[in-house]
């Protein structure tokens with residue numbers, strides 16, 4: 600269960616205040632898939648960064664399984680993030696100097712997880728790239744890199760997946776393949792997911808669709824989601 604209560608976040612441009620989130624409220628039950636729409640600059644990435652504890656709000660609570668992560672030290676927040684959160688980015692963000700296998704090993708190492716080799720092989724098989732363990736990211740297509748990034752987000756078995764425009768840098772068909780993959784693996788594992796997207800093709804995957812505008816959320820009906 601993920602809960603944001605009365606969260607506010609301001610940024611300043613010189614002395615001008617820009618309120619990105621205003622008394623923001625969101626509750627996501629375990630296993631729910633949320634799609635988040637909103638114009639560029641509306642605060643979608645800021646929201647994901649606050650949920651992951653990379654960024655902290657100016658006020659309000661961010662509760663993951665009942666623990667308010669805004670009350671934790673930075674070190675405790677980092678440990679929580681490493682164990683409970685998986686991130687998928689628009690530009691994949693694989694580490695170029697590490698092989699696929701080493702990229703997948705990193706989240707496991709950071710959590711001192713066991714059975715690393717078996718988990719990596721099994722995860723690579725789930726994303727359809729079992730033979731690419733020793734390949735470097737720059738030898739993979741964009742779609743393949745994003746498959747590996749999905750594997751990296753899931754390999755340490757986090758409760759929450761945060762995906763920031765995961766198909767935004769892919770052509771239409773490749774984007775659909777990533778959506779199918781997320782539908783398969785994230786749903787099957789019962790993970791909670793918050794996905795920022797501009798793609799209507801993702802909407803079928805969602806349990807709920809929200810739009811972020813002027814610091815607040817409005818829920819859209821699935822059939823009528825427009826931006």
Ligand SMILES: Nc1ncnc2c1ncn2[C@@H]1O[C@H](COP(=O)(O)OP(=O)(O)O)[C@@H](O)[C@H]1O
Pocket residue numbers: 610611617619637638639640641642643644645646
């Ligand atoms: N670290 C920061 N310092 C100052 N302003 C920021 C910072 N991060 C984001 N912003 C501002 O906050 C607003 C929301 O940004 P962001 O969350 O990246 O939006 P989105 O992901 O919806 O495009 C933008 O106006 C952006 O310029």
Ligand SMILES: [Mg+2]
Pocket residue numbers: 643644645763
């Ligand atoms: Mg963004």
